[in-house]
Amino acid sequence: MSKVAVITGTNSNLGLNIAYRLLEKIPFSEDITIVVTSRTLPRVRECIELINKHHSQLERVGVLNFDYVLVDFTDMVSILDAYYTLSKKFNRIDYFFVNAAQGVYDGIDWIGATKEIMTSPVEAVTHPHYKIQKMGVKSSDGLGLVFQANVFGPYYLLHKLKPLLVKGNCKIVWVSSIMSSPEYLDLNDLELLESDASYEGSKRLVDLLHFATYKSLEKEGIEQYLTHPGIFTSNSFFKFLNVFTYFGMLSIFYFARFLGSPWHNISGYKAANAVVNCATSDSKLLDSEIKYGSATTRAGNEYIISDKVIEHSEEEMGLIVSYFEKLRDDWDVKLKNQIKNTRQS
Numbered sequence: 001m002s003k004v005a006v007i008t009g010t011n012s013n014l015g016l017n018i019a020y021r022l023l024e025k026i027p028f029s030e031d032i033t034i035v036v037t038s039r040t041l042p043r044v045r046e047c048i049e050l051i052n053k054h055h056s057q058l059e060r061v062g063v064l065n066f067d068y069v070l071v072d073f074t075d076m077v078s079i080l081d082a083y084y085t086l087s088k089k090f091n092r093i094d095y096f097f098v099n100a101a102q103g104v105y106d107g108i109d110w111i112g113a114t115k116e117i118m119t120s121p122v123e124a125v126t127h128p129h130y131k132i133q134k135m136g137v138k139s140s141d142g143l144g145l146v147f148q149a150n151v152f153g154p155y156y157l158l159h160k161l162k163p164l165l166v167k168g169n170c171k172i173v174w175v176s177s178i179m180s181s182p183e184y185l186d187l188n189d190l191e192l193l194e195s196d197a198s199y200e201g202s203k204r205l206v207d208l209l210h211f212a213t214y215k216s217l218e219k220e221g222i223e224q225y226l227t228h229p230g231i232f233t234s235n236s237f238f239k240f241l242n243v244f245t246y247f248g249m250l251s252i253f254y255f256a257r258f259l260g261s262p263w264h265n266i267s268g269y270k271a272a273n274a275v276v277n278c279a280t281s282d283s284k285l286l287d288s289e290i291k292y293g294s295a296t297t298r299a300g301n302e303y304i305i306s307d308k309v310i311e312h313s314e315e316e317m318g319l320i321v322s323y324f325e326k327l328r329d330d331w332d333v334k335l336k337n338q339i340k341n342t343r344q345s
């Protein structure tokens with residue numbers, strides 16, 4: 001029986017490398033269907049071509065199949081449609097990587113960036129504060145856009161897909177960030193509408209949501225892990241750079257690694273290490289209380305750092321669970337008559 005892996009945001013640098021590494025790590029005799037997700041069809045095609053090319057270089061005998069889902073996590077109807085598509089096509093999901101994410105960036109504060117880089121170059125490219133983010137941006141569903149795209153949207157899809165996840169004893173792997181410290185989340189603003197660091201706040205929410213939910217999922221046979229990819233080259237930030245600033249930033253990344261930063265993986269392949277390791281390792285060797293991060297030595301050799309000290313109080317987790325469950329139930333009601341499952345046979 002073919003295993004099924006869903007990778008959200010498959011066409012990102014990390015998404016593609018999750019697919020590559022997954023194919024390298026699962027038994028070479030195992031058949032697998034990779035479900036590519038994107039908001040647009042041309043990107044789906046590109047991903048399939050690239051993953052197929054990588055697969056052809058491996059000596060796998062297992063069959064690789066593809067399927068795709070077009071989903072926009074800032075649109076609840078699109079999420080519901082993705083659920084219908086997946087549940088019509090598959091009766092189980094074995095791996096689910098929550099990788100897609102977005103911020104609402106408005107450019108770079110170049111003066112701030114220069115100051116940060118001059119004062120502390122490693123810190124400036126590890127915990128940057130010079131990315132300008134718009135505040136108060138809502139989706140057409142009226143939810144905080146970054147909150148919905150990065151946390152609530154994927155959470156809602158996973159909730160709808162629960163029967164398939166149970167059947168596949170699914171391993172859910174959330175992609176968080178090193179930029180997810182508690183300072184970025186105000187518990188009175190869970191939709192991150194008043195935040196000027198909504199991207200970072202959404203990653204803190206991912207951490208808290210994971211800690212608040214993994215135990216109950218475990219009881220249903222679903223394993224959930226929290227990971228982060230360190231720092232690597234990506235479209236979301238690099239699109240604000242020209243050729244000079246791009247290479248400037250890249251050299252500071254290498255310099256930071258040379259000075260001992262473990263997080264400057266730079267390559268998407270190395271960044272996917274911890275993410276795929278959680279999906280493919282024996283669960284006895286893993287611990288859902290840990291946040292697993294992809295890291296690289298000075299010489300560029302990859303390894304994984306286990307962080308056991310991510311703060312998560314009972315109070316925070318209680319608040320998160322009740323907020324998410326209430327919002328989920330509200331959307332179950334709102335979407336009840338919005339679209340029909342016309343694909344049901």
Ligand SMILES: NC(=O)c1ccc[n+]([C@@H]2O[C@H](COP(=O)([O-])OP(=O)(O)OC[C@H]3O[C@@H](n4cnc5c(N)ncnc54)[C@H](OP(=O)(O)O)[C@@H]3O)[C@@H](O)[C@H]2O)c1
Nearest residue numbers: 009012013014038039072073100101102231232234235236
């Ligand atoms: N780059 C880094 O250094 C870094 C550091 C820490 C954590 N991360 C995390 O690593 C993951 C991948 O990052 P990346 O930099 O490789 O990503 P990226 O290049 O910014 O690509 C984002 C991906 O997410 C998808 N996406 C964005 N908004 C979406 C939406 N509203 N609905 C559905 N899909 C959406 C995009 O899909 P389409 O455009 O095809 O629709 C795209 O595939 C993210 O979770 C990011 O937060 C990255």
